[in-house]
Amino acid sequence: MAEARHTRDRILACGVALASVEGLEGLTIGRLATELGLSKGGVLGHFGTKERLQVATLRRAAELFTHLVWAPAEHERPGLARLRAVCDAWARYLVEERETFPGGCLFATASIEFDARAGAVREEVARLLRVWRVRLAHDVRVAIGEGELAAGTDVEQVVFELNGIFLALNQQLQLFRDERAVERARRACERLLS
Amino acid sequence: MAEARHTRDRILACGVALASVEGLEGLTIGRLATELGLSKGGVLGHFGTKERLQVATLRRAAELFTHLVWAPAEHERPGLARLRAVCDAWARYLVEERETFPGGCLFATASIEFDARAGAVREEVARLLRVWRVRLAHDVRVAIGEGELAAGTDVEQVVFELNGIFLALNQQLQLFRDERAVERARRACERLLS
DNA sequence: CCTACCGATCGGTAGG
């Protein structure tokens, strides 16, 4: 039924925002229910267990990330031009999507929260981050092939450092509310991609 | 009494390890009590409230960090030499202190966990991270003064990027169990500090 | 999708 689908979407939108602040463990069924005017049974019925709710929330966040960070850059020329567009969109996503992710990037939150636990949630976080890195690595490789980056450039090294820059930016924005860090991230990317 | 002090130390050692894995919110009084063979009252008596237990746990983690990362570098020549020694010790701390911090750096965990909440825990995390950054900034400034780093170097930029490198290393070690990232962090530091 | 309920665990208190 279309109504059930719509309810599921509402639950996930609320779940992404809640998990961004409280973590995927702090994403409780009771709180979701209260916030949406549903019963706990009504929430849980769409997912079966809390773990599956957590995985569904992560996947929805990945769809949003793709839409907000990848889509604006996708049609740029592969290689350095697209990498730069991705970095721009990535920074914009961290700064501007306070409504969707009031507690900052959900992948930063979830990767820290589950990095020492076993289970389906941890596996899903790791998988989604790997997919993203493959995408970045591809454009780094193209940039090297095109001579836009030095021939000896270590692809994984660039991806590692890019990841660090945006983890640092997320922390600076969320914990210190320091928007000047956007400029720092931009400069760090420039230094890395030239 | 010396015994009470000893019990408090035992609670905090266990608390640091537990919070490293489960977060400072997942650090529950009941679980601490069970793990230490105490009653809940026995645990809480040393701190009063859970929030104060969380702050005490963070402070203990900061003492450990100082001992493991700052102390080995402290007597190096201020400036670039000491910065390099700090980076070495910082990486070693993330890789080797699995027993003390089985879930990785507690400051990485706590900063993500509390970056969207108000209260004493958030303030303490932010304060401790600021103290550490001041320390790093000082040696960057000395290095510039000594001509070891270019005259136009932006101090906060270097600190920002250093922080990113070690956040990325922590994630790579914990979520992906990728020890090759240590070499990547080392290379990123070299690139930054030359 | 609902109400009504389950056992477990949470932070915290009282009294000793």
Place this chain on the structure above:
DNA sequence: CCTACCGATCGGTAGG
């Protein structure tokens, strides 16, 4: 430091 207890909330189930 203990036992015994409080109300609230957790994930989840039953029956409709």
